[in-house]
Amino acid sequence: MHISSSKPRLTFWQLWNMSFGFFGIQFGFTLQNANTSRIFSTLGAEMGDLSVLWLAAPLTGMLVQPVIGYLSDNTWHEFWGRRRPFFFAGAILAAMAMFLLPNSSVLWIAVAFLWMMDTAINISMEPFRAFVGDKLASEQHTAGFAMQTFLIGCGGVIAGLLPTILTDYLGVSNVPVNGAIPDTVRYAFYIGGSVFAASVMWTVFTCKEIPPADLEKFKQERKANQGFFKALVEILSGFAKMPKTMVQLALVQFFTWVAFFAMWVYTTPSVAALVFNTADAQSPGYQEGGNWVGIMFAVYGGVSALAAFLLPVLARMSSRKFVHMLCLVIGGVSLVSMFLITSKSMMLLPMVGVGIAWASVLTMPYAILAGALPANKMGYYMGLFNFFVVIPQIIAGAVLGPVIKNFFHNQSVYALVIGGVCMIGAGLLSLLVKDDADTARTAVMN
Template structure:
């Protein structure tokens, strides 16, 4: 059920670890990076609610409800992954990012609802933790690929003409193959439960039509359950921090620790490759912690578990400012990995417990607004903040991200989790 996330994370991890490197190599300045990254959250804002809405209302006797979207997204994302590293101009790379992120979102959104469809409430925390595990494994491999191709296979990580290095190109090619293979494994190996009332589903689709469906998708933000509203604030600060990290870690590490901004130099590309290893480490930690989170959540509650994990991530990002030895970055990534594991599972476990089964995909799509809106805000203000207040020094973006994660953790205290309410009710029962 969750194996396809291994492939999806190949796409996201290659994007997160290498797109800023590609943009800088093709001539982008530091303060331009957030705007150039705007493609990622905007495509999520447009694609995920629509895909969630229509995947709720899709049923095919052979292909099921969610799996047609898995397959379409996999085909499009694989094409984008092959094209992205062959960009010869900055505008081409930006267009490829739009295509790649939109395609990944087509696959990813139904996967969140898939767990809600197939598992009872008491198994969903473990189900989302399993997704986190496969996300972690996929990201470990994908993030490390440029370093592996350079150090194990002798493929150059410096392009003679200042273009995109061969190590990055081959990483994207392998990522495309892995994406398609893993997602299609889930498509062919998993069977879905049919809707409770198929005729009612068809009648609803016919009555609303495509434009009615689109309108309902975007108006869903005004109809959110109370717990979903509370989690939205947590999500906002969590994903603001993540976006700051993904955009600026390469620039921060190469300038703050390797002391270079020359994208054609061996030292810059060594630092950029090491960022890939750091991202692999935090995803590896996330894969391991994913199995620990349900155990901790049973003892402390899901919201307290999420609070502690987010604070660990915030401390991890803040610590990078004090580091001069690249190897110590791996210690910082432990905290980030703990937060990442929780971000990928705890909010969805809390949310799925209060959502109606027939609108799981729809509300998961609406919930995605609070992943993409903070990224759009970050894209709009981070470049301005760095240029205006911090002299375009990238390390301060990571400090802002660390503070944001700690704020997100503290906001967990306002969340009313159904799991907590049930446990207290059981304790009070004679």
Template sequence: MSFGFLGIQFGFALQNANVSRIFETLGAKPDELAFFWLAAPLTGLLVQPIIGYLSDRTWSPRFGRRRPFFTVGAILASLALLLMPNASALWMAVGTLWLMDSSINISMEPFRALVGDLLPDEQRTMGFAAQTFFIGVGAVVASMLPYIFTNYLNVPNTAGPGEIPPSVRYAFYMGGAAFFGAVLWTVLRTREYPPEDLAAFEEEKRRTAGFVNGLRESFMGIFQMPQTMRQLAVVQFFSWLALFSLWIYTTQAVTAHVYHTSDTTSKLYNEGADWVGVCFAVYNGVSAVFALLLPFIARATSRRFTHMLCLIAGGLGLISIYLIQNPNFLLLSMVGVGIAWASILSVPYAMLAGSLPANKMGYYMGVFNFFIVIPQVVAGLILGWVTKHLFHDQSVYTLVFGGCSMILSGLLTLRVSDEGDARLPIGPPPLPEPGYDAPLQTDPRL
């Protein structure tokens, strides 16, 4: 059920590591980058809650509940990945980012809900950690693709003014194929279970049907959140503010602060931009491995304490970039970022899932996405101004700012009420006593 995230992360990793590079190549200035990236959070703000709402109210004996959304999103996202590196003007690249991010969101949100649908609480930390593992593996490969094409396949890494290097174009082509193939595997290989009371489900679906109703209920969900969700919202805000600074400004910060160039046609700039892809591959690789350890650390301590330690490690990793001049040492900074990323992708969702009603899992997962995209919108509106006027276009200080934000989010985690404390058995639940008719959700094969 989680393998499709391998493909989804091909899309996100290529976007995160290369879109600022593409924007700069097409003429964007450093203080404009955050504004152009607004496409990503705004599409998530609109798409994920609606998709969650609609997928909660979808059931087909043949196609299931979440799988139709996986499929549509994968087709559109793969097309956007083919279009992005062929943009010939900045406005075209920004428009394609809107299409790409909205399509990825159509696929991604139902994957989160699928784990909540099929796994009991004691398996959810492991379930979301498995998603994080596949996210990490996909991101490692995708982030390194331009570097691999350049250094191992001798694909040109530079191009004329306003042109995307061939190494980046081929990376996006491979990403589009991987995205569609991995999601299709989950669509074909995952079994979904029908609602327990199909008649009541159909009546509820009929009563609440309609796009306008879905839009209204999705945004009203902000005012009806469980306590745990409200507390996690604050943690998410500062975590994702830090992540957005990382994705927008790392290429510009590394090429200017470490490689000492801003000429997008130069060999040195493109070497630095490729090395950013390697750095992103390292933090995603660390994330994939560390995700497997998270359930055990949470079992020994608690999910709150585990998340706090991971976020502090990520914040220190971001801050340390300011102290580095040797590109190789950037990989050490990425270890801390990877530890934080592993936790951000799994622990908050595990804490949240235990506080949500089962019949609204997709809906609340979509509403929870507001607290991923709202900090990204804030970042898009203010980080450009802050970088230009407070940091005098030195993007490395923006990364330091992001590191401080991540440390704050870690400290705020201690305020979260975790109803299903992580100190539960890891792995499959014990077999039922003879004569007990166990529900499908506790099938040990899950």
């Protein structure tokens, strides 16, 4: 548990600086989420193969995040601190990958660069979650994660709109020539890589980290933890030592992330089919649909940015798990409703509900979890928690393609319906989570 009195209360701008890197991280993720299916389809991927090709992203997260969390817990440098070396290295690698991915000439190269990009993003992203637990007293955890969510939303809005801005206002071509990826996508990724690096560097060079309370003891423990097999045993043994709250949240996360994976993979072909009446990835209509999906994702990013600061207020009035339940149910119903929509403008409405859910997904589980974790293993457990983000995506990646192909005749919108039902289920399960903040509040009232 965290001892609040040992950490000073941070100002708004200190919270801003320590979270600003997430603006760039989400800039990269939104470009990836909104355009990867479009890139794969343009390079010749079949509908039934999309979810499998996307497996690069969750597999990378599963392998990278616990390791980076463990390494960052056992890192301390007088200048770089604990988490910031990983912010820095991941940002450089991610920017490189974002310049390379949209220049892929064949499908397998694009998949390889997606692996590289997602690995790099995970190296930067994972320590950001632990950064909040490191620097903030427990009563500021929700505010800290809300600030991250706000900046994530802002990054998502701009990145989602970028291909359309390039097409409509700057005259960049949105047409795939000779099967190549359109210029709009390529230029958007170039801008995204630059923004990613600059944003993360802002956090790296404007923030300081709190050194271990007993530096000599930390050095001795770090020396004792060195060695590949010792580290591997320590990483794997954590599953048996997970706090009860983490186990309960894991089930909520499972169904939540099936839903988001389905949305990211299948929104582009669904919108192309329902609104633009095409399944041909080489057609202008499909590429226009790809741009419109960017706008849709910008809407849910913008809504999440606005909702981020409302969630802590609602949580104080009720509870974090009740707020999370309500947000997930709204998001799930919104995803299911896309099945009924054929109007371009009306497709924006479900994204409002998805944005409300997204704000809560990025805030509430981590705020609840941070209060239940030991401070000296914050990075490791936050990385381990990511297993319950990526495992459902891996399962969804393996299952959704065959299900859509064999049961729904390649009508990808049914994947969105399945995702919506899963999100509603996740919301109901969140009511079963034990939140230490609720226990403390009850004790005070009594």
